Each structure stands twice: as structure tokens, then as C-alpha cells.
Amino acid sequence: MFKHIPPFAGDPILSLNDDYQRDPRPHKINLSIGIYFDDAGRIPVLDSVRRAEALVVAKGGPKPYLPIEGAANFRAAVQALLFGAAHEAVTSGRVATIQSVGSSGGLKVGADFIARHFAGSQVWVSDPTWDNHRSMFEGAGLAVHTYPYYDERTGGLKFDEMLATLRRLPPKSIVLLHACCHNPTGVDLSAAQWDALIPLLRERELIPYLDLAYQGFGDGIEADAGAVRTLASAGLSFFIANSFSKSMSLYGERCGALSVVCPDAAQAALVLGQLKFTVRRNYSSPPIHGGQIVATVLTDPELRRSWEAELGAMRERILTMRRTLHGVLSAKLPGRDFGYFLTQRGMFSYTGLSAAQADRLREQHAVYVLRSGRICVAGLNTANVEATAVAMAAVLGAATA
Numbered sequence: 023m024f025k026h027i028p029p030f031a032g033d034p035i036l037s038l039n040d041d042y043q044r045d046p047r048p049h050k051i052n053l054s055i056g057i058y059f060d061d062a063g064r065i066p067v068l069d070s071v072r073r074a075e076a077l078v079v080a081k082g083g084p085k086p087y088l089p090i091e092g093a094a095n096f097r098a099a100v101q102a103l104l105f106g107a108a109h110e111a112v113t114s115g116r117v118a119t120i121q122s123v124g125s126s127g128g129l130k131v132g133a134d135f136i137a138r139h140f141a142g143s144q145v146w147v148s149d150p151t152w153d154n155h156r157s158m159f160e161g162a163g164l165a166v167h168t169y170p171y172y173d174e175r176t177g178g179l180k181f182d183e184m185l186a187t188l189r190r191l192p193p194k195s196i197v198l199l200h201a202c203c204h205n206p207t208g209v210d211l212s213a214a215q216w217d218a219l220i221p222l223l224r225e226r227e228l229i230p231y232l233d234l235a236y237q238g239f240g241d242g243i244e245a246d247a248g249a250v251r252t253l254a255s256a257g258l259s260f261f262i263a264n265s266f267s268k269s270m271s272l273y274g275e276r277c278g279a280l281s282v283v284c285p286d287a288a289q290a291a292l293v294l295g296q297l298k299f300t301v302r303r304n305y306s307s308p309p310i311h312g313g314q315i316v317a318t319v320l321t322d323p324e325l326r327r328s329w330e331a332e333l334g335a336m337r338e339r340i341l342t343m344r345r346t347l348h349g350v351l352s353a354k355l356p357g358r359d360f361g362y363f364l365t366q367r368g369m370f371s372y373t374g375l376s377a378a379q380a381d382r383l384r385e386q387h388a389v390y391v392l393r394s395g396r397i398c399v400a401g402l403n404t405a406n407v408e409a410t411a412v413a414m415a416a417v418l419g420a421a422t423a
């Protein structure tokens with residue numbers, strides 16, 4: 023019956039993480055998956071999250087189905103976090119928000135909505151981007167193309183080429199943009215570059231689709247929502263999927279949301295209705311537990327302060343690791359410029375390691391990085407950063423020797 027089913031090739035990120043788990047070498051180092059590990063190499067349970075969960079559990083109560091669109095307190099808290107509670111887009115009711123199964127779930131619901139209601143539209147993602155972006159949009163039946171983004175020569179952004187490509191797109195094209203902490207490169211648009219992009223998006227009638235999976239890991243919770251707020255204030259209509267996996271260390275609870283910013287409240291009501299239709303025919307409604315933890319952290323003033331401090335500490339630790347890696351590598355290979363480790367933001371850096379070099383790092387040094395050359399800086403810690411830098415220098419040095 024099932025002999026014709028093709029084998030699953032595996033996912034480049036999740037499969038490598040599985041390989042790491044199976045590796046018996048005690049000194050192995052995992053820089054593959056985008057997970058924040060603390061300085062002891064553990065996935066932290068945030069104190070704010072632990073206390074919020076205790077409050078949720080103490081309340082007890084039944085476990086009804088949530089509404090299709092999710093819990094009202096969660097959705098309101100998400101809108102306040104993304105836009106600011108007093109933002110005109112929120113107070114005028116022109117943002118349609120659903121609670122989603124991780125931000126991945128939100129991204130896919132949005133992709134399904136686009137495939138159905140903007141059937142002629144095609145999608146443009148940055149070159150490179152998170153691999154799953156392409157999979158999800160293609161999975162929804164949409165054609166996916168790339169726009170220039172990462173500049174290998176400088177470790178920065180090809181902003182002019184990016185604009186030139188976007189300027190040529192047909193109206194209603196979907197433009198996937200990372201709101202902050204670009205995955206996999208760590209290269210972000212500056213505030214001035216966002217400002218320069220907006221008139222182009224408007225004139226060409228493009229539809230921005232923002233992915234905000236790392237809010238708080240770049241320059242801070244508010245600053246990292248800057249692009250979202252700038253686009254909303256400029257009166258653009260756009261999609262935004264956001265995640266609490268990393269910012270609250272709640273990966274397995276699958277907490278995220280999809281928001282669609284619309285021209286007015288009447289259109290937002292129509293959009294919300296069709297998002298609900300999409301959800302109902304997929305998984306019917308989202309789970310309760312994780313969303314209530316998130317809503318409690320966001321709305322309880324004491325827990326909110328504590329979460330902001332904890333997230334700030336995670337951000338600082340990553341910056342410290344960036345500086346240490348930069349320092350050791352620069353000392354070992356003085357001829358090379360590793361400044362990009364300091365300018366790139368968020369969990370990831372694009373190292374310029376080739377696939378063959380990534381393989382050598384893994385096979386000879388037990389250091390796991392993606393074959394694209396992406397490293398998760400949050401996998402580094404005081405105990406392994408030196409060894410990582412030495413191994414990277416050996417692999418890079420062998421190539422230049």
C-alpha cells in the first residue's frame with residue numbers, strides 16, 4: 023500500500039540536532055539548532071515563566087476548547103507586546119490576531135490564507151533565510167523566490183540590490199522579512215533602512231510578511247518590535263508571525279501568534295473570520311496551557327518585570343559569547359576580519375564556513391554547526407567557547423594555509 027511513499031529526506035536543522043544527541047563524544051558542542059542554552063549548557067526554565075505556570079496551575083478549572091482564534095487575554099497581550107497597547111492600529115481594532123501553534127503554525131495559517139485569497143501572488147524570501155520558510159509557503163501551494171540579502175564579501179547587507187529586486191516585483195507579491203535577528207545571518211536592516219523600504223513597499227503594493235521569532239534578543243523587547251510599529255504607523259497592511267519559543271524558553275509549549283494588520287476594523291473582521299476558517303479545518307483550535315503562561319507573564323506587572331530582566335540577561339550573555347569568539351579567533355588568525363561576529367545580532371552568526379568545513383568541524387572536533395555555516399551563538403558558554411574558537415580556527419586556517 024505505501025511502497026510508493028518517498029522517504030523523508032529529513033530537516034537540515036532538526037536532523038543535525040538529532041545527530042548531535044546520538045554523538046557519544048563527551049566534549050561535543052551543539053551550535054546547530056536555534057535554542058537558547060544558559061552558561062551551563064541547559065535550556066533554562068525562566069523564573070518568571072515558572073511562577074506564571076504555578077499561578078495557572080493553582081487556578082485549576084476545566085479545560086474547555088478555546089475559541090478557534092485562541093484565548094482573548096493571550097491575543098490582547100500579544101497585540102500590546104507587538105504594537106504597544108495604545109497604538110492606533112490596536113485601539114481602532116484593525117489588527118486581526120490568532121493564537122497559533124508556535125509561530126510556525128501562524129506562518130502556515132497565513133500562507134494558507136494567502137494561497138486562497140491572493141491566489142495570483144508569489145512569495146519572495148531573503149537569500150538566505152530559515153529553510154522552513156520556503157517549505158511552508160511551498161507547502162501552501164505558493165511559488166517561492168529569493169531577493170538578494172546577505173553580502174558574503176562584507177558579512178553585511180546587500181541593501182541596494184535588495185531594493186532593486188523588490189522594485190521589480192508585481193503588485194501583491196508577498197515579501198517575507200525578518201523583523202529582527204535575521205536567521206541564519208544575524209544581519210538586520212537598520213531603522214533608516216526600514217524607513218527607506220516602506221515607500222517602496224507602498225508604491226509597489228507589496229505585502230510584507232514579518233517573522234518575529236527572536237523579540238528581545240537583538241536590542242531589546244521594544245526596539246526589536248520597531249519594524250512592526252514603523253510598518254503599522256505607515257499605514258501598510260501586512261502579516262506578522264511572532265513566537266514565544268525563544269523569548270520565554272517555551273519551545274515545546276508551541277506558543278505563537280499570527281496578526282494581520284488591515285486598513286480598517288471591518289476588513290480585520292473579515293480577515294479574522296477567514297483565519298478562523300483555516301484553523302478550524304486544520305487543527306480546530308489552539309491548546310490552552312502554554313498560552314495562559316504567556317498571557318500571565320505579559321500581563322502580571324511583577325512577572326513582566328522579571329521576564330524582561332531575564333531576557334535582558336540572555337541577550338547580554340550572547341553578546342559576551344560573540345566578543346569572546348571574536349577575540350580568540352582574531353588572535354589565532356590575525357590576517358582575517360571577524361568583525362561580523364560583533365555586528366551581527368541575535369542567536370545566529372553566518373561564519374562563512376563552507377559545507378565541507380562544517381563537516382570537518384563536526385567529524386574532527388565534535389562541533390555541530392549547520393552546513394550553511396550558520397552557528398547558534400547561544401550554544402556557546404564559558405566552558406566551550408575557547409574550544410569552539412580553536413576548532414574553527416583550525417578548520418579555517420587549514421583552508422587558507
Ligand code: KET
Pocket residue numbers: 035036054055056057123124125126127152154205233235264265266267273277278
Ligand atoms: N521563524 C524563525 C525565523 C525561526 O528561526 C524559527 C525557529 C521559527 C520561526 C519557528 O519558531 P516556533 O515559534 O517555535 O515555531 N527556528 C529554529 C528552530 C527550528 O528550525 O524549528 C532554528 O532555526 O534552529
